[in-house]
Amino acid sequence: MAIKKRTTTGKERTPEEAAAIEAFGAAADTPPAPTRPAPATQARQAPAAPRRSAAAPEWPEGxxxxxxxxxxxxxxAIELADVAALEDRSQHKTAVRALQRGLEILRAEHRG
Structure with missing residues (x-):
């Protein structure tokens, strides 16, 4: 099986490709529009939701x-990787922890 050489690199992108890449990145910056679930009919019902413990609340709609x-x-990104390595945690867990602490600080600033 032959390995194909890449046809485009960062310098060879067409303006259309560059615009499509930028549009994709810009779409990541905008929050998604809230969606509403389709109403259930008598003939077709959704499968039963798995049982959850009393401690786990339902996820809020929207x-x-x-x-x-x-x-x-x-x-x-570099700072997140450095702190994650210091605490021997994954970058995801470190980012969630930093987000929680940051939101607590911001909420305290708005109260006080």
Whole structure:
């Protein structure tokens, strides 16, 4: 099986390809529009939801479960990797922890 050589590199992109890449990145910066589930009919019902423990609350409607972050520059990404390595945690867990602490600080600033 032969290995194909890449046909485009960063310098050889057409203006259309560059615009498509930039549009993709810009779309990551905008929050998704909230969607509403289709109403269930008597003939077709959704499968039963798995049972959850009493401690796990239901996820609020209209609140995203994931977040895609586009870094403004490399400094923030490098800092996250450094702190994650210091604490021997994954970058995901470190980012969630930093987000929680940052939101607590911002909320305290608005209260006080």
């Amino acid at each position: 609140v995203s479960k994931t977040l895609l972050i586009r870094y403004p520059d490399a400094e923030l």
